[in-house]
Amino acid sequence: MPAKAYSDMLVEVFRQLDRQPEMLERVFDCFPDVLYYIKDAQARYLSVNQTLINRSGMARDDVIGQTADQLFPVTGASTNAQDLNVIETQSPIVDRLRLYSSGSGHRYWCLSSKFPVLNEEGQAIGLIGISRDLPRPDERHHGYRRLLEYLDYLEQNLGQNILVTEAAERASISVDTLERLTREVFHLTPKQLLMKLRIDHACKLLETTDNSITDIATDCGYADHSAFTRQFKSATHLTPRQYRNARGRGLHPH
DSSP states (O other): OOHHHHHHHHHHHHHHHHHOTHHHHHHHTTOTTEEEEEEETTOOEEEEOHHHHHHHTSOHHHHTTOOHHHHOTTTHHHHHHHHHHHHHHTOOEEEEEEEEEOTTOOEEEEEEEEEEEEOTTSOEEEEEEEEEEOOOOOTTSTTHHHHHHHHHHHHHTTTSOOOHHHHHHHTTOOHHHHHHHHHHHHSSOHHHHHHHHHHHHHHHHHHHOOOOHHHHHHHTTOSSHHHHHHHHHHHHSSOHHHHHHHHTTTOOOO
16 A cells, blocks of 8 residues: 555544544553643643543543643642643653652652644643653563662662762662663663652651751752752652742641
């Protein structure tokens, strides 16, 4: 069959999808660890799957037309800012590691991908995206046991200035092998894995103690307050103080 025939068939399929927008929702309802969404130019939800609805704690009709900051009280404002930036700059993001909180306050690490939707004039009229829960480590992978010593070293030394090369050497793993194994087992680079451990520890301290931000930065291995704030904001799109204040709005830490 000529290539044009396939192209025409694809156009027809998309024309039918345009008439049945709920079809995409039904497809993504099959993925309980994925949040699917289409948003308009003001980053308001137009189409979502059941997982997103469940985590918002609201009914479907109450979700449509809302923005992320209206659904998710802790990290929604930062998500909304990210959405608007994707739309304004027309720059997609792919597999961006970040931490967000559901409507009930549960924390989830996810890999987010968002793409601007352009009209015929090249103007951004919204975005389409997914946020995939970071998968659990593959404990059946042959390399999982090889990484346990590496992980133990990281967890025991979070308050120190850890170098990935030094940690790999302590675990008797080459840097190249470490890079391959952490991607295969944890779906993260070694630096992303270290950052996740540090930010998780920081969140716990922010939620459960009255320690100063400076002390928490030190406990998590950051040289100074500003370095900690930069990386924390990179992961959560909130400063540590904003996160602590948001988590204090009647939410229970999880």
